Amino acid sequence: MNYSMIGTKQENARMSNNKYQREIKPGVFVDVYDVLKAWDVRNPALQHLIKKALAVGQRGHKDAAEDLQDIVDSAMRAQELDGTKECEHEWLQQIVYGKPTGLYLCSKCGAQQL
Numbered sequence: 001m002n003y004s005m006i007g008t009k010q011e012n013a014r015m016s017n018n019k020y021q022r023e024i025k026p027g028v029f030v031d032v033y034d035v036l037k038a039w040d041v042r043n044p045a046l047q048h049l050i051k052k053a054l055a056v057g058q059r060g061h062k063d064a065a066e067d068l069q070d071i072v073d074s075a076m077r078a079q080e081l082d083g084t085k086e087c088e089h090e091w092l093q094q095i096v097y098g099k100p101t102g103l104y105l106c107s108k109c110g111a112q113q114l
């Protein structure tokens with residue numbers, strides 16, 4: 001969507017030309033990365049969660065449920081990455097060129113076992 005196509009001339013004059021930025025105070029534009037940096041959010045799953053939470057359903061109403069589920073999943077992943085919760089591994093056999101390698105990878109945390 002081109003934001004320059006919506007809003008009044010006055011509003012458009014104040015819009016950043018970066019659609020990911022928001023004006024949080026008059027003349028002060030930030031994007032989600034500025035927010036993550038300001039709050040020192042380092043957990044990548046939490047970063048993903050925050051980005052999602054700030055834009056739930058913006059791709060369309062039908063996508064809202066999907067976005068909310070993604071947030072729940074990201075919260076659980078954040079717990080795992082934080083070490084506050086053990087991963088309940090979901091082992092998938094690694095297949096290379098159609099043949100199992102004998103290695104199993106966790107689809108959730110990337111842990112490996114033979």
Ligand SMILES: [Zn+2]
Nearest residue numbers: 087089106109
């Ligand atoms: Zn795991």
